[in-house]
Amino acid sequence: MDIHFLxxxxxxxxxILLLSLLIAMYATLLERKVAGFFQDRLGxxxxxxxxxxxPVADGLxxxxxxxxxxxxxxxxxxxxxxxxxxxxxxxxxAVIPWGGNLNIGGxxxxxxxxxxxxxxxxxxxxxxxxxxxxxxGGWASNNKYALMGAVRAASQMISYELAMSMxxxxxxxxxxxxxxxxxxxxxxxxxxxxxxxPIGFLVFxxxxxxxxxxTPFDLPECETELIGxxxxxxxxxxxxxxxxxxxxxxxxxxxxxxxxYFGGYNFPFMDVLGVSPNWITIIGTAVLFIKIAFFMFxxxxxxxxxxxxxxxxxxxxxxxxxLPMAMVNxxxxxxxxxxxx
Amino acid sequence: MNxxxxxxKGLFIGIKSLLMGxxxxxxxxxxxxxxxxxxxxxxxxxxxxxxRCELVMPHDDKNEHACxxxxxxxxxxxxxxxxxxxxMIETEDGKKKKILDKYIxxxxxxxxxxxxxxxxxxxxxxxxxxxxxxxxTRSKLIQTLNKEGSKLREKKKEVKTAEVKSEVATEPxxxxxxxxxxxxxxxxxxxxxxxxxxxxxxxxxxTDNL
Ligand code: SF4
Ligand code: SF4
Numbered sequence: 001m002d003i004h005f006l007x008x009x010x011x012x013x014x015x016i017l018l019l020s021l022l023i024a025m026y027a028t029l030l031e032r033k034v035a036g037f038f039q040d041r042l043g044x045x046x047x048x049x050x051x052x053x054x055p056v057a058d059g060l061x062x063x064x065x066x067x068x069x070x071x072x073x074x075x076x077x078x079x080x081x082x083x084x085x086x087x088x089x090x091x092x093x094a095v096i097p098w099g100g101n102l103n104i105g106g107x108x109x110x111x112x113x114x115x116x117x118x119x120x121x122x123x124x125x126x127x128x129x130x131x132x133x134x135x136x137g138g139w140a141s142n143n144k145y146a147l148m149g150a151v152r153a154a155s156q157m158i159s160y161e162l163a164m165s166m167x168x169x170x171x172x173x174x175x176x177x178x179x180x181x182x183x184x185x186x187x188x189x190x191x192x193x194x195x196x197x198p199i200g201f202l203v204f205x206x207x208x209x210x211x212x213x214x215t216p217f218d219l220p221e222c223e224t225e226l227i228g229x230x231x232x233x234x235x236x237x238x239x240x241x242x243x244x245x246x247x248x249x250x251x252x253x254x255x256x257x258x259x260x261y262f263g264g265y266n267f268p269f270m271d272v273l274g275v276s277p278n279w280i281t282i283i284g285t286a287v288l289f290i291k292i293a294f295f296m297f298x299x300x301x302x303x304x305x306x307x308x309x310x311x312x313x314x315x316x317x318x319x320x321x322x323l324p325m326a327m328v329n330x331x332x333x334x335x336x337x338x339x340x341x
Numbered sequence: 342m343n344x345x346x347x348x349x350k351g352l353f354i355g356i357k358s359l360l361m362g363x364x365x366x367x368x369x370x371x372x373x374x375x376x377x378x379x380x381x382x383x384x385x386x387x388x389x390x391x392x393r394c395e396l397v398m399p400h401d402d403k404n405e406h407a408c409x410x411x412x413x414x415x416x417x418x419x420x421x422x423x424x425x426x427x428x429m430i431e432t433e434d435g436k437k438k439k440i441l442d443k444y445i446x447x448x449x450x451x452x453x454x455x456x457x458x459x460x461x462x463x464x465x466x467x468x469x470x471x472x473x474x475x476x477x478t479r480s481k482l483i484q485t486l487n488k489e490g491s492k493l494r495e496k497k498k499e500v501k502t503a504e505v506k507s508e509v510a511t512e513p514x515x516x517x518x519x520x521x522x523x524x525x526x527x528x529x530x531x532x533x534x535x536x537x538x539x540x541x542x543x544x545x546x547x548t549d550n551l
Contacts (some may be wrong), residue, residue, distance in 0.1 A: 041375070321351070
């Protein structure tokens with residue numbers, strides 16, 4: 001491994017980190033704007049033009065808040081909770097291919113951090129650790145509301161993760177690879193997975209909502225019943241970490257949906273455009289970000305459309321609706337795969 | 342078999358209702374926004390006619406008002422917000438007459454119920470739409486509504502000079518207003534708990550508040 005390669009990878013990692021943080025920052029503004037517009041309001045527009053400085057103001061406010069820790073909280077776990085959530089949220093961006101290859105001076109630079117051959121497994125392993133951040137935080141707070149939130153997060157996880165993995169298995173079956181890069185590369189042009197896997201997509205997007213703790217699956221924080229759920233006892237930047245990681249998760253989930261079902265950086269007519277491969281890569285990255293932005297908007301759109309599920313409704317939905325659907329999809333996919341071999 | 346059918350039916354109904362909901366919110370996304378950008382739009386601000394902000398006693402250009410200092414508004418105010426002080430003067434033809442000295446209204450105690458306005462037999466008071474009433478001390482909320490040196494508008498002369506026809510025409514209105522008045526008084530009385538010496542009450546309260 002030469003020093004050249006190392007610097008490139010490090011700067012790419014730094015770039016992706018900064019980008020995720022920046023996007024998460026402005027996702028909070030977008031969320032508030034979109035929420036406002038859905039409710040016939042204008043949303044925040046006092047801090048800077050269109051409220052562009054609002055996230056900065058919010059961040060500053062969180063930093064300046066008093067750092068409060070409940071007297072009977074478990075100190076180590078209390079701090080571990082938000083740190084783990086944030087860490088895990090940031091980790092999962094490593095295997096997403098942000099674009100094709102850039103060829104500069106005869107050397108190929110991949111816009112993916114790490115093309116590991118079990119990328120899909122890696123992402124879902126990492127993402128499912130995220131729920132531990134919530135559970136640990138809720139447990140360590142020594143507060144009944146927080147504990148309720150943590151319990152809900154745990155039960156929510158076991159009800160959707162199975163269906164989610166089944167949806168992923170079907171994708172792996174059709175592409176024959178566990179590497180995200182391969183999966184994206186196989187959807188060249190307009191040959192996206194959504195055309196062959198609409199049911200899988202439906203299951204996956206529902207599970208992605210649950211994964212990100214977004215409405216209608218935001219039972220763990222559920223402010224109407226549980227005050228703030230698992231982050232009831234958190235304040236200052238620890239709370240900021242929890243809130244922020246939700247938006248990072250949303251960003252990563254949107255990127256994952258785009259990569260697995262909507263062709264990632266592929267776009268229609270990419271072969272007949274007649275520009276150099278470098279330009280194709282750049283346009284592809286831009287297209288990927290447009291897709292991500294669209295799915296983030298869908299996340300918000302659904303948030304302001306659907307009310308929150310009740311606890312038992314969620315369990316029923318996960319086990320009795322999503323899981324059978326994912327299983328049928330799995331069997332059908334296998335059947336067609338054998339038929340058209 | 343039946344349960345499988347039910348499962349798929351439920352699934353499709355669920356997806357359909359989700360899409361319907363999303364189309365509703367999508368339409369809502371593009372509707373005109375109702376937000377009033379307040380400090381900027383002060384000039385074009387539209388305030389409903391029924392909005393009650395400040396009690397005023399309209400004076401005409403001769404500095405005359407219509408308040409006969411009958412005290413009906415004071416009696417009807419459920420909060421003891423209004424306190425009227427009167428003084429006796431002697432008119433040119435030697436008669437003694439009670440006139441308004443000070444009409445004091447405390448914005449901090451008013452619940453804007455409008456009872457005073459609808460019970461006033463002379464239509465002497467009304468609410469305006471001046472809503473920027475924030476002040477730094479509570480004492481500034483207590484306002485004297487009659488202007489310095491103002492006096493009662495002479496009513497009798499006008500009636501005398503007016504034609505008989507117009508008097509007849511105004512009669513139904515007068516009857517109606519009396520009806521309203523009686524109803525409102527009855528309502529106010531039933532709503533009222535302390536009727537004794539509202540003037541004193543007001544003074545006590547306002548001094549307490551300060
Ligand atoms: S405002 Fe009307 S009700 Fe009150 S004292 Fe004057 S005339 Fe009487
Ligand atoms: S509006 Fe109601 S509370 Fe206010 S002064 Fe008139 S009668 Fe009293």
